[in-house]
Amino acid sequence: MAVKVLIKRKIKNGKLSEASKLLIKARYAAMGHQGYISSETLTDCYEPNNVIVVSMWQKIEDWNQWKKSDLRSEIEAGFESLLDGSTKYEAYNLGLVL
Numbered sequence: 001m002a003v004k005v006l007i008k009r010k011i012k013n014g015k016l017s018e019a020s021k022l023l024i025k026a027r028y029a030a031m032g033h034q035g036y037i038s039s040e041t042l043t044d045c046y047e048p049n050n051v052i053v054v055s056m057w058q059k060i061e062d063w064n065q066w067k068k069s070d071l072r073s074e075i076e077a078g079f080e081s082l083l084d085g086s087t088k089y090e091a092y093n094l095g096l097v098l
Helices: 016-031 060-068 070-082
Strands: 003-010 036-043 050-057 088-093
Touching: 003 060, 016 036, 016 050, 016 070, 050 060, 060 070, 060 088
Parallel strands: none
Antiparallel strands: 003 050, 003 088, 036 050
């Protein structure tokens, strides 16, 4: 079953440009990973430093493998100095699981 993962970050003031470059790098890297379908970046209309990436995967296992990968960990480490707080993750199945 396909899943969508919400990756929520609050970017420090003045760091959006740097964060944007890392988001693009992460997206291109994820595209080559098994199970990746798509992703989009959303910016809060009222708090532009609040950014959510919605990533779609064929299975939750595919996402978990990508999340634990060395390449993703390396990219994620680049966000540490750009964030105001920690990254939050939420995973959702598409449709109801009956």
